[in-house]
Amino acid sequence: MRYDHYVENDSGAYSILPSWIVQKVIDDERENDARFVKKHQALLQSLVGDDSFIARVVVDEPLTEAEREEWISRVRWPLVVKCGKLLISGGFDPDTISDLAEEEASFIEVPPGEYVVEVLTYLNTMNGRVHRGQWGPDGLLGAWFRRDWPGRKFPTWVASELFWSPEEDPGHEAEWNDFAGSVRAGKLQIESGPMSWVGVVVHLIPGSVKTATDLSRPDEDGFFAADAGLRRLERFPLGIPSDSDVSMVSSEVQNVIAPDS
Numbered sequence: 001m002r003y004d005h006y007v008e009n010d011s012g013a014y015s016i017l018p019s020w021i022v023q024k025v026i027d028d029e030r031e032n033d034a035r036f037v038k039k040h041q042a043l044l045q046s047l048v049g050d051d052s053f054i055a056r057v058v059v060d061e062p063l064t065e066a067e068r069e070e071w072i073s074r075v076r077w078p079l080v081v082k083c084g085k086l087l088i089s090g091g092f093d094p095d096t097i098s099d100l101a102e103e104e105a106s107f108i109e110v111p112p113g114e115y116v117v118e119v120l121t122y123l124n125t126m127n128g129r130v131h132r133g134q135w136g137p138d139g140l141l142g143a144w145f146r147r148d149w150p151g152r153k154f155p156t157w158v159a160s161e162l163f164w165s166p167e168e169d170p171g172h173e174a175e176w177n178d179f180a181g182s183v184r185a186g187k188l189q190i191e192s193g194p195m196s197w198v199g200v201v202v203h204l205i206p207g208s209v210k211t212a213t214d215l216s217r218p219d220e221d222g223f224f225a226a227d228a229g230l231r232r233l234e235r236f237p238l239g240i241p242s243d244s245d246v247s248m249v250s251s252e253v254q255n256v257i258a259p260d261s
Contacts, residue, residue, distance in 0.1 A: 001059040003108055004198065006246045009090025010050045013223060015097070016043040016117065016202060019085035022101050026094045033092065034222030040078040040209045043117055044092055044223040051126035053199030054242045055088050059110050060206055067201050070237035071120035072128055074229035075216045078209035084112040088202070110204060116212045118203040119224075123237050124157045124248070125199040127226055135232055142169020142176075148236040153189040155239050156257065157197045160250040180256045190257045195249045196242040 007014060017025060021041045028036075036042035058067070085107040089097050100106040121127050132139035142162050145154065146169070154162070162169050166176035175182040182188040218224050247254060 001057075001061065001110065003057045004196075004242045004244045005055050005057060005088060005108055006244055007053055007055050007088050007090055007200075009047075009052045011091030011093065012048070012050055013044060013046045013091055015089050015092040016045070016079070016119070017041075017087045017089065017097070018079065018081040018083055019087060019101075019107055020083040022087060022097060025092075026098050026101070029094050030092070034218070034220065037077070037218050037222040040080050042222075043075070043077050043079055043119065044218070045075060045119055046219075046223045046226040047127055048130040048226045049126040052090070053125055054196060054244050054246065054248060055200045055202055056198045056240070056242065057086065057088075057108050057110065057202045057204070059204045063201065063203060064240075066238070066240050067120065067198075067203075070122055070233065070240065071201070072123055072131060072231060072233065072237075073121045073227060075119040075224045076212075076214055077117055077119075077216060077218070077224070078207075078212045079115050079117045079204075080209060081110060081115060081204075082112055085109055086202075113206055114209050115204040116207045116215075118201075118205065120201040120203065122199055122201075122240060123233075124161075124197050124239050129161070131227065131230060139232075140168045140170065141165070142172060144236045149238070153191045155191055156193060156195055156249045156253065157239050159188070159190045159257070160248075160253045163250055163253050179253070183256050190253075192258055194241040195247040195254055195258070196244045197248045198240040198242045199248070201240075
């Protein structure tokens, strides 16, 4: 099973909750965050900023090669999903969770059971944007892409990032500063789509919470750090297209490369 879900977020974290625990979380009012995690009733992931993203939920099936190879950070933690439904909420605010819980469409249906949840984060997220900035010259998005994929058109998400940060493509800043003119003149070659990209994969692997191994360690407050399981990829990741209708590409870029979309 695969399902792409847009997570609207204006917080420095997000939460993954089985529906059976949602009301208890709301009633708790943030008194016992770590307890929910330790009891495998919630997974709380810190972010470096308040950015929305598309989460792909994958249940009981292998990841694709891109999903498996392109992640930049990983968290593994058991989760008991008695109810067969998951809620992924921006932040861990009881009021936000309460509002989401009122809408059935907020929940993602999955087979009930015990799982080890692998949360994989990709470069085209706020976390990726900040972490790559710590990798020095090799983390400059445009230079990195050109080095590993010479002659290839820029994926739309990369073009969107460079539109706002042309300094990450040294020697080509003027082209990004005149984006529309550069595209018309053929100086910048951009793929025509997709416009929607997966930022996080939530991989549910059936398995007993008592025998789960290779687990990550949450902070004292119950949250997994934004850089938990962080790795720097050797080759530039092209990204994982989503079938969501929500565009993750800036409107300025989208209007130039696909004005009728």
